[in-house]
Amino acid sequence: MTTVWTSDELSTIGTAEEVEIASRRGDGTLRNPVTIWVVRVGDDLYVRSVNGRTSAWFRGKQARHDGRIWAGGLEKDVTFVEADADRSINDRVDDAYRTKYRRYAASIIDSIISPRARAATIRLVPAATGS
Numbered sequence: 449m450t451t452v453w454t455s456d457e458l459s460t461i462g463t464a465e466e467v468e469i470a471s472r473r474g475d476g477t478l479r480n481p482v483t484i485w486v487v488r489v490g491d492d493l494y495v496r497s498v499n500g501r502t503s504a505w506f507r508g509k510q511a512r513h514d515g516r517i518w519a520g521g522l523e524k525d526v527t528f529v530e531a532d533a534d535r536s537i538n539d540r541v542d543d544a545y546r547t548k549y550r551r552y553a554a555s556i557i558d559s560i561i562s563p564r565a566r567a568a569t570i571r572l573v574p575a576a577t578g579s
Contacts, residue, residue, distance in 0.1 A: 451575065457574070460519060470516050471505065471514070472512045474511045482504075494531070515528065526573060527573040530570060531570065545560050
């Protein structure tokens with residue numbers, strides 16, 4: 449079953465400066481959350497690991513591909529779906545990061561749109577109810 453974000457969830461999470469994100473371990477318990485930037489592209493939400501695929505939180509999501517996010521008073525279970533080097537979506541995610549976080553130094557923006565970060569682009573999908 450495919451689940452979608454509600455309009456309120458998209459707005460709340462998409463406009464949040466940062467989200468807390470925690471992946472689940474193999475046994476189902478949540479790892480410690482980390483703070484990360486999130487962007488909205490259409491009706492989808494994306495995050496990236498600025499340190500690429502070798503970062504601890506990115507490696508941690510490999511166990512089960514699901515976890516939880518917290519943003520703007522909202523707590524939501526999610527599934528992590530890799531963007532798989534889709535150039536079209538990665539270009540749009542780059543644009544979203546540039547626009548949303550434009551007040552930050554160019555060097556910071558450059559790190560989140562680098563090839564290393566692009567290789568660690570994750571779409572957040574709301575988990576099915578009851579998961």
